[in-house]
Amino acid sequence: MARNAHRQRRCGRARAAVKKLSEVKVLSGIASGDADSSVREEAETRLTHLAVHEPLAETVTAAVAGLRD
Numbered sequence: 001m002a003r004n005a006h007r008q009r010r011c012g013r014a015r016a017a018v019k020k021l022s023e024v025k026v027l028s029g030i031a032s033g034d035a036d037s038s039v040r041e042e043a044e045t046r047l048t049h050l051a052v053h054e055p056l057a058e059t060v061t062a063a064v065a066g067l068r069d
Helices: 002-020 024-033 037-053 057-068
Strands: none
Touching: 002 037, 024 037, 024 057, 037 057
């Protein structure tokens, strides 16, 4: 039981950290390779947000490419 609670806290902290990231390459790596599906989903959500709201075309292109990986 304690192991599961520790895992949930770690995933919650990881998701909170992902919400603050704006580096597309880092988010892409997390979205494609994190062991926890909820953290991967949060990174995908962040990439989608950047693709929609980022004014720099290079960042949008990189964010969309990160979603495809």
